[in-house]
Amino acid sequence: MTGTVITVAPTGAESKKVDVPALPVTLAELTATAKECEALGASIVHVHIRDEDARPTLDQGRLRDTVAGLREGTGLIVQLSSGGSVHDPESDRLAVLDAGPEMASCTMGTVNFGDDVFLNRWEFIVDLHTRMQERGIVPEYEIFDLGQLTSLQRLLGKYGLPFGGHVHVDLVMGVPGGMPGTAAALVACERVIRDLPEGTTFSATGIGRSSLPVMLASLSAGGHLRVGMEDTLTYAKGRPVESNMQLVARAVGFAQLAQRPPLTPAQTRELLGVPAR
Numbered sequence: 451m452t453g454t455v456i457t458v459a460p461t462g463a464e465s466k467k468v469d470v471p472a473l474p475v476t477l478a479e480l481t482a483t484a485k486e487c488e489a490l491g492a493s494i495v496h497v498h499i500r501d502e503d504a505r506p507t508l509d510q511g512r513l514r515d516t517v518a519g520l521r522e523g524t525g526l527i528v529q530l531s532s533g534g535s536v537h538d539p540e541s542d543r544l545a546v547l548d549a550g551p552e553m554a555s556c557t558m559g560t561v562n563f564g565d566d567v568f569l570n571r572w573e574f575i576v577d578l579h580t581r582m583q584e585r586g587i588v589p590e591y592e593i594f595d596l597g598q599l600t601s602l603q604r605l606l607g608k609y610g611l612p613f614g615g616h617v618h619v620d621l622v623m624g625v626p627g628g629m630p631g632t633a634a635a636l637v638a639c640e641r642v643i644r645d646l647p648e649g650t651t652f653s654a655t656g657i658g659r660s661s662l663p664v665m666l667a668s669l670s671a672g673g674h675l676r677v678g679m680e681d682t683l684t685y686a687k688g689r690p691v692e693s694n695m696q697l698v699a700r701a702v703g704f705a706q707l708a709q710r711p712p713l714t715p716a717q718t719r720e721l722l723g724v725p726a727r
C-alpha cells in the first residue's frame with residue numbers, strides 16, 4: 451500500500467450549528483468545504499445533510515440536490531450516509547440509496563451510541579447490502595465494534611461481494627458504547643480484517659480525543675484515514691476545530707510523513723472499485 455485514502459466527514463448528524471458555527475450545513479457550505487478538502491488531499495466525502503433549520507434530515511430532494519451539487523463542484527467520490535441520525539427510521543435510511551450516490555455507508559450492527567442506540571438489525575443490513583449490489587453503489591462497511599467484522603464475514607459469505615468486488619471497511623472508534631479508540635483495538639480489528647476477502651482495505655477514525663492515536667495507528671497498520679467535524683471538534687487541548695480543512699491538512703501531513711501520500715479521487719476509485727466518472 452503506497453498511498454492513503456483520505457475521507458472527509460464534514461458534518462455528521464450529532465452536532466448543532468448553534469454550538470459549532472463552523473459546521474457546514476447548507477449545500478453551499480458543504481460544497482465549498484468539499485472543494486477545499488479535495489484541494490488539500492481528500493478523495494471521498496462522507497455526507498450527512500441538514501434541513502433549513504440546520505437539523506439532520508434524509509429529505510430525498512435535498513439528498514439528490516446534494517449528490518448533484520457535490521458532483522458538479524468537486525471530483526470527490528460522494529458517499530452518502532445511510533446511518534443518518536439515531537432517530538431516523540429504517541425506511542428513510544434505505545431510501546438514501548434512491549438519491550443515486552456512488553458510495554453509501556452500511557453499518558454492520560447495533561451499538562449503544564452515548565445515551566442513545568444506533569439500531570442496525572441483521573435484516574436491515576442485508577437489505578442495504580443487496581440493494582447496493584443491485585444499484586451499483588459501493589458500500590463502506592462501518593464498524594463500531596469488533597464483532598461487527600464477524601457479521602460482515604457472515605454477510606459476504608451468505609450474500610456475496612459488494613458491487614465492484616472490493617471490500618472496504620471503516621473503523622469508527624471511540625464512540626461511547628463501541629470499541630475504544632486505541633492502537634490495541636485497531637490492531638485487533640486488523641487481525642480480523644485479514645480473514646475477510648483478499649485485498650480488503652480499511653480506514654479508521656477516532657471520535658474526539660481518540661482522533662490522533664487512531665490516525666497514527668491506522669497509518670502504521672496500512673490503513674486509510676477518515677477525519678472531519680462529524681467525529682472531531684477539538685483540535686488540541688483547549689483549541690476547538692476551526693474547519694474541516696484544518697483536520698484534513700493535519701491528516702495529509704501525517705500521511706506524507708508516513709510516506710503514504712494522499713491518493714487522488716481517480717486512484718481511490720481504482721482501489722475501491724468505484725467506477726470512473
Ligand code: KMH
Nearest residue numbers: 463531533534535536555
Ligand atoms: N450518526 C450516527 C448515528 C453513518 O454515517 O453511516 C451514524 C453514522 C453512521 O454516522
Ligand code: ZN
Nearest residue numbers: 462531533680
Ligand atoms: Zn456518518
